[in-house]
Amino acid sequence: MTLPRMMMVGFLAGAAFPAAAEDLQYVETALLADLAPPAAETFFGTVVAKERTGLSYTAGGCITEVSTDALRSQRASAGQVLVRLDDRRAQLALRTARARLAELEGLVEERDLGIASAIADGERRQAELEFVTREHQRNSVMLGRGLINETTMDVVERRFMDAGFAADRAQEAIISARAAKRRAEIARDIGALEVDNAELTAELLVLRAPYDGVLVDFDAAVGDCVQNGGEAAQLYAPAEKSVETFFLVSRLSAMGPSGIGTGQPVGFTRVNGDVCGGTVRWVDTEADLETQYVKATLDVDGACASRLFLNEAVEVTAGHTGDGVYHVPEAAVEGEAVLSLVGQGDTVSLTPVEVLDVQGGIAAIRYTGEAALHVLLDGDASEGTRVSRVPPQG
Incomplete structure (x- = not known):
């Protein structure tokens, strides 16, 4: 499908049987009025929501709050609370989980203090061990020189061994304190998960609108x-509507701009005369055996869709038809011009037209001028050239 563009179209007018002349170029023409498409067929369709989202309760319970604005207007905004169920137990569980989490966070801080205390004690024990080690070394020298007896040396050695054992226990205490902190952190993380679960349980008791839209069959009441x-x-979103209709197989299988297919533009007319545009989004692959109608879904332009009502009946026109629309051979618009002959002298003139579509070798154009002109179907002639519509003899 080609986008509409302004092109030059040429038409032929003049005497019905102009005088042939040997020095004039012969051209093949057709009466413009004969190239008008068949009268537009009108189909009828029903407006439906393009997509509907079901809003369901995610938990059981009794309703304690309903949005009066949503009930009155039957409209909702994204995130708006529509219904709230009895959540007293859920809120109590949530507060309990948060209190437990605060307690576990305090326990982690306590374990941090335990680690700091264990490290400080380890440093003291290490300093004491270093002092006793030096004392042991001095006494060992003195024992070798006979300055002290073995009984005194036994006391020093006992102090040396006790200091070493105390330093080892201090290092073990540090390791134990760090392990206790890791256990406290795990418990804190579990507590955080319990809070998340309690929040989710409480949120399940609240029904919110996922996006801006119009509510259907919303009649909740407090106490239910x-x-x-x-x-x-x-x-459903008010700006996203479709029309469901049925097309004849003959229109779906037609060649050229008069045919109907996916992606082609369509028009909708309401009972008040309001006209909307749209496109063919989907066409079924099966026709009704008796009527030969095929179901189709047509998307309505967003600017117009919000004005339509669900289940509203509209008239549907499809294909490039109507007043001022003509289907001419594609060759007639090649070079961005369709030639025409005007005046008594069969003179070519170039006339601007709007090209609506080109399919299957046929171009749909819009021209609001006189329909009693002749279109130049082949050949090439410039503005003001005189041509002949009478075939040459012999």
Whole structure:
């Protein structure tokens, strides 16, 4: 499909049987009025939401709050609370989980202090061990020189061994304190997960609108008790609507701009005369055996869709037809011009037209001028050239 563009079209007018002349170029023409497409067929369709989102309860319970604005207007905004179920138990569980998490976070801080204390004790024990080690070395020298007896040396050695054992226990205490902190951190993380779970459980008792849209069948009331999975309403975007209709097989299989296919433009006319545009989004692959109609879905332009009502009946026109529309051979618009002959002298003139579409060798053009002109189908002639529509003799 080609986008509409302004092109030059040429038309032929003049006497019905102009005088042939040997020095004039013969051209093949067709009466413009004969190239008008068949009258536009009108189909009828029903406006539907392009997509509907079901809003269901994610938990069972009794309703304690309903949005009065949503009930009154049947419209919702993204994130708006529509219904809230009784959440007293859920809120109590959430507060308990948060308090437990705070306690576990305090335990982690306590374990940090335990590690700091163990490290400080380890440093003291290490310093004491170093002092006793030096004392042991001095006494060993003195024992070798006979300055002290073995009984005194036994006391020094006992102090040396006790200091070493104390230093080892201090290092073990540090390792144990760090392990206790890791266990406290794991417990804190579990507590955080319990808080998340409690928040999720509380959120399940709240029904929110996922996006801006129009509510359908929303009639919740305070005091009603609902089941998990029960449908509360349906939601659709007002600017996203479609029209469901049926086309004849003959129109779907037609060649050229008069045919109907996916992606082609269509028009909708409401009972008040309002006209909307759209495109063919989907065409079924099966026709009704008796009527030979095929179901199709047509998307409505967003600017117009919000004005339409669901289940509204509209007239559907498809294909490039209507007043001022003509289907001419594609060759007639090659070179961005369709030639025409005007005046008594069969003179070519170039006339601007709007090319709507080109398919299957046929171009749909829009021209609002006189329809009693002749279109130049082949040949090449410039503005003001005189040509002949009478075939040469012999």
